[in-house]
Structure formats: structure tokens, C-alpha cells
Amino acid sequence: MHEATVIANIVDAVLEELGKHKVKKVNSVTMVVGDLTELGYEQMEFAWGVLTENNILKGSKIIFEPEKIVVRCKDPACGFEGPCKEIDMGEDTYEHNIPVLSCPVCGGGVEVVQGMACRIKSLDVDLEEEENRCSITGTQRRPGRSSRRRRS
Ligand SMILES: [Zn+2]
Secondary structure, X not given: OHHHHHHHHHHHHHHHHHOOXXXXXXXXXXXXXXXXXXXXXXXXXXXXXXXXXXXXXXOOEEEEEEXXXXXXXXXXXXXXXXXXXXXXXXXXXXXXXXXXXXXXXXXOEEEEEEOOOEEEEEEEEEEOOOOOOOOOOOOOOOOOOOOOOOOO
């Protein structure tokens, strides 16, 4: 099961990163997953649940952020760069659409510039010390209080 291997690597990487901080609790881990990787979100979510059962990640959520496929035409005279065509598998199937890896303009060969990603984007954690309230992502937990001023 390919998904389990990917998640095992992600779990290792996350645990290593967490070792550098005094982390109390992990809320969620966000992963960027390219459409070309053909990784199943459901399988990965399942693997996450299993592989985080006995460590600090227990109870945390894994969030997937899809990355669209972008191709660049190898023919400099054409120069197309953008989304590739896809063969629609229809709505009544759980299969991903099939990407067509050729230039939608001239039909020539392409280079994939985006869509292969499989990486951790951010971690949302609670740190031990209260003063250190920020998460590794830098998200602010408390919304800044804006002083109300009336404009006439
Ligand atoms: Zn082209």
C-alpha cells in the first residue's frame, strides 16, 4: 500500500520536527498533495490514524491540500504553460481524472512543473509554555482586537 509508506515518512518527518519544540498537543498537520501523485486521501487518512495511535500525534487531524497539475510545453515556439487536459472519469466513479501529459495547444511533449508535490505544508500545535502561544505555522490564535473608531 503506497499511501501507508508515504504517511509513514510524513509521520517520521513530523515527529523529528516536533522534537525541536516543546509541544503539548498537535492539532493538525497540513500536507500538499499533487494531483499527479494519485495518492488516495481516504487511504492516507486511514494510515494516519493507525500510525499516530501510539505517539504525540494521536488524535491529530491530517489535512490534504490538493496541488493542480501544471505543464510547460517543451517547444519554445509554443511556450504554453498551464493546466493540462484531463480525461474526465465521470461522476459515478471514485477514480481520479486521468491527466493527458501533452501540450493542449500544439500536442507536443511537456514538462510537469507542478502536481507532483507530496510534502508537509504546516503543523498546528500547542506549545508547553503559554507565552509561546504561536504555532509552528505562525498562525495567531487570538484575533487582534481592533480599537473601534467611528468615522464620521
Ligand atoms: Zn505546445
